[in-house]
Amino acid sequence: MLKRNSTRFTAALVAALISFIAGPNAAPPAAAQHREQAPGFYRLKVGDLEVTALFDGTGVFDPHWLNGTKATMDGVQKALHEDPHMLDVADTGFLVNTGKQLILVDAGAGTWWGGGAFGRLAGSLRSAGYTPEEVDLVLVTHLHSDHVGGLTTQDGKRVFPNADVYVAKAESDFWLSPEIAAKAPKDAQPFFRSAQAIAAPYIKAGKWHTFSGSEPIVDGMQLVPLPGHTPGHTGYEFSSKGQKILFWGDIVHAQRVQLQHPEVTAIFDIDQNAAAATRLQLLPRLAREHVLIAGPHMPFPALGTLRKEGSGYSWVPVVFTDQWVDK
Numbered sequence: 001m002l003k004r005n006s007t008r009f010t011a012a013l014v015a016a017l018i019s020f021i022a023g024p025n026a027a028p029p030a031a032a033q034h035r036e037q038a039p040g041f042y043r044l045k046v047g048d049l050e051v052t053a054l055f056d057g058t059g060v061f062d063p064h065w066l067n068g069t070k071a072t073m074d075g076v077q078k079a080l081h082e083d084p085h086m087l088d089v090a091d092t093g094f095l096v097n098t099g100k101q102l103i104l105v106d107a108g109a110g111t112w113w114g115g116g117a118f119g120r121l122a123g124s125l126r127s128a129g130y131t132p133e134e135v136d137l138v139l140v141t142h143l144h145s146d147h148v149g150g151l152t153t154q155d156g157k158r159v160f161p162n163a164d165v166y167v168a169k170a171e172s173d174f175w176l177s178p179e180i181a182a183k184a185p186k187d188a189q190p191f192f193r194s195a196q197a198i199a200a201p202y203i204k205a206g207k208w209h210t211f212s213g214s215e216p217i218v219d220g221m222q223l224v225p226l227p228g229h230t231p232g233h234t235g236y237e238f239s240s241k242g243q244k245i246l247f248w249g250d251i252v253h254a255q256r257v258q259l260q261h262p263e264v265t266a267i268f269d270i271d272q273n274a275a276a277a278t279r280l281q282l283l284p285r286l287a288r289e290h291v292l293i294a295g296p297h298m299p300f301p302a303l304g305t306l307r308k309e310g311s312g313y314s315w316v317p318v319v320f321t322d323q324w325v326d327k
């Protein structure tokens with residue numbers, strides 16, 4: 001009895017082994033490599049404010065988009081040869097939850113810039129636990145499509161249907177003027193066309209608002225005019241319990257170059273001299289006061305402070321923590 005059972009057991013085991021070795025699923029398939037990252041968000045506390053960086057996408061800044069002295073630009077080319085990622089940039093928007101209002105500062109590119117590389121902001125916002133319908137206000141630093149494209153779909157629908165959008169009057173007047181657009185150089189025309197298409201549904205709904213001075217829009221937030229990059233380029237500085245955060249728009253595109261050489265401008269700066277002067281004036285204060293900076297094109301989570309280093313500055317990034325503490 002025992003022997004028979006044992007023989008039967010051995011036969012079954014051998015059969016199982018044979019089917020394991022020689023069967024149709026001989027070896028478990030190798031795990032495929034995945035290339036996608038999780039939609040990104042990163043939260044931190046600034047006083048009583050909850051600030052959430054919302055990842056929109058990444059790109060590479062072309063060295064020919066920078067204007068500097070020959071010596072500086074030769075140095076950039078050499079450094080780029082040694083580190084091809086030196087001019088990598090991100091695009092990021094930011095949510096500020098004041099406890100009373102949910103405010104989006106810049107909206108990413110949507111489908112209006114970057115040939116599909118951007119446009120993840122709405123997904124990042126959902127991952128962060130919010131919905132586009134919950135956004136009360138959108139403050140835009142300027143009307144380049146990598147900062148406002150996320151507001152509107154290609155078929156002209158508002159992505160944030162309940163939000164009032166605020167932009168500097170000088171900015172709105174410039175990009176939405178058919179006369180200025182008609183006179184603009186050919187390669188600048190798409191910027192005008194997209195700004196107008198992105199703004200249109202908000203204007204139609206009575207949700208497009210402009211400011212021209214220091215009128216209060218949000219408690220505890222100050223407008224910081226940062227002219228040069230565009231005519232009405234504006235930063236938004238929030239303060240809470242002695243802590244400050246400045247959303248600086250396009251003060252810096254290529255941080256590895258422009259922080260060491262704040263005089264280097266980008267071809268997208270409409271007034272090159274004013275853009276350089278604004279940056280040279282702003283950076284010392286931010287370094288001195290340790291102001292937290294939210295810079296859309298800085299490496300994600302695009303939050304950090306400046307430290308004086310030689311004749312320029314270095315970027316001190318906020319590093320990941322899952323602790324809900326003050327910065």
Ligand SMILES: [Zn+2]
Pocket residue numbers: 142144229250268
């Ligand atoms: Zn810009």
Ligand SMILES: [Zn+2]
Pocket residue numbers: 144146147249250296297
């Ligand atoms: Zn930009």
